[in-house]
Structures are given as C-alpha cells and as structure tokens.
Amino acid sequence: SQKIEQxxxxxxxxEGKTATLTCNYTNYSxxxxxxxxxxxxxxxxxxxxxxxxxxxxxxxxxxVTFDTTLKQSLxxxxxxxxxxxxxxxxxxxxxxxxxxxxxxxxxLSVSS
Amino acid sequence: xxxxxQTPRYLIKTRGQQVTLSCSPISGHRxxxxxxxxxxxxxxxxxxxxxxxxxxxxxxxxxxxxRQFSNSRSxxxxxxxxxxxxxxxxxxSSLRQGSTEAFFGQGTRLTVV
Numbered sequence: 001s002q003k004i005e006q007x008x009x010x011x012x013x014x015e016g017k018t019a020t021l022t023c024n025y026t027n028y029s030x031x032x033x034x035x036x037x038x039x040x041x042x043x044x045x046x047x048x049x050x051x052x053x054x055x056x057x058x059x060x061x062x063x064v065t066f067d068t069t070l071k072q073s074l075x076x077x078x079x080x081x082x083x084x085x086x087x088x089x090x091x092x093x094x095x096x097x098x099x100x101x102x103x104x105x106x107x108l109s110v111s112s
Numbered sequence: 113x114x115x116x117x118q119t120p121r122y123l124i125k126t127r128g129q130q131v132t133l134s135c136s137p138i139s140g141h142r143x144x145x146x147x148x149x150x151x152x153x154x155x156x157x158x159x160x161x162x163x164x165x166x167x168x169x170x171x172x173x174x175x176x177x178x179r180q181f182s183n184s185r186s187x188x189x190x191x192x193x194x195x196x197x198x199x200x201x202x203x204x205s206s207l208r209q210g211s212t213e214a215f216f217g218q219g220t221r222l223t224v225v
Contacts (some may be wrong), residue, residue, distance in 0.1 A: 034213065043116075043202050043216030044155070089155065091214075099168040100145065100204075100214060104154030 004103035023090035116217035137205030
C-alpha cells in the first residue's frame with residue numbers, strides 16, 4: 001500500500017541553523033509533492049509545491065528538492081528562527097483527479 | 113477574500129449518536145476534501161468532492177459519508193459514533209482538482225464520550 005514517511009516526529013535545532021526535513025514514499029508515483037506548515041489548533045497552511053519533473057524549488061528561506069529515483073523530498077529552512085517552530089507536513093498527489101495524501105509530519109522546534 | 117469556514121468549531125457527542133459537520137469553501141473553489149487528524153495517525157484522507165460528485169474516497173467505514181451542494185459547500189456525516197471517532201476534522205478547498213494548493217479551515221474538534 002502507499003506509504004509516506006517523514007524522517008522523524010521531532011527535530012530540535014538552534015536559531016540560525018538550517019533545518020532539513022525528509023519525506024520518503026513507497027508504492028507511489030506522485031505527480032506533485034507539497035509541503036505544509038501546521039501550528040497547534042490550526043489547519044495546515046500551504047508552503048510549496050514541486051512537480052515530478054522539477055528537481056528543486058525555492059521560496060525565500062525555504063527550499064524543496066524532489067528526487068523521484070530515491071522517492072524522496074528534502075525540505076530546508078535556512079537561517080531558522082523560533083517563529084519557524086511548527087509541524088511540517090509533506091503531501092503527495094498523483095495525476096490529476098487523485099487525492100492529496102499527507103505524511104504524519106515532523107515537529108520542528110527552533111531555540112534561540 | 114474569506115477563507116474556508118468550518119462549523120461548528122467544537123462538538124461533544126455521545127457514542128451511538130450521529131453528527132454533521134459543515135464546510136464552506138473559498139468562493140470560486142469547486143473541490144472540497146475532508147481529513148481526519150489524530151495524534152497517532154496524522155492527517156487521514158476521508159473523501160473529496162468536485163462539482164457535487166465524490167471523486168475520491170479514503171479507507172474509512174461507511175459510517176462516514178459526505179456530500180457537496182451546488183454552491184460547493186460540503187457536509188460530512190458520521191453515524192453511530194464511536195470513541196475512536198474523536199478527532200480534529202479538517203476541510204480543505206481547492207480551485208480545481210490536481211496540481212494546486214489546498215486551503216484548510218480551522219477544523220471541527222469532535223469529542224465522543
């Protein structure tokens with residue numbers, strides 16, 4: 001069955017460092033991969049979308065890579081800040097018309 | 113423009129009862145998806161509606177059902193509630209199916225006692 005794994009439930013880093021979160025998947029051929037941020041008690045908020053034919057995408061301090069051979073996406077937050085502390089979710093989508101499926105998320109804590 | 117609105121925000125029900133949750137998508141969005149979120153299982157896909165038709169369905173029992181109206185508003189219903197149905201139910205709307213970001217509501221926190 002399809003499986004999405006995010007490398008760890010929790011990641012603790014110091015302010016100013018780069019946070020790297022991993023999303024691995026099996027038994028799936030996603031056409032798109034998305035990353036979301038979720039704060040406690042709130043719904044997820046979209047951050048970035050990357051297509052299967054794209055290797056990398058950037059937005060401000062965020063960078064996402066997508067390796068369909070390794071079946072893996074890496075999500076980087078550079079110069080991390082305490083305000084970046086949240087749960088980050090990766091989500092996969094097949095070809096148009098299929099559902100958006102989420103991983104369980106990684107909770108990032110950035111300490112000052 | 114207004115975001116995705118889910119009502120009610122909080123709900124307490126007794127085992128065996130049924131419940132209906134409502135979701136109003138962003139104006140112009142035709143795709144609505146529902147998710148169940150629990151600490152142990154994360155965000156699990158329930159179903160997706162597009163133009164009043166259920167397009168995708170997750171692996172949940174038939175007690176979970178939904179529908180979408182012509183104005184794109186959606187409801188989900190859970191019958192014969194079980195303690196394990198306690199969760200945060202999230203609704204997400206999208207402009208269209210596929211390759212587009214999903215906008216989530218704040219969710220409905222359902223507690224079954």
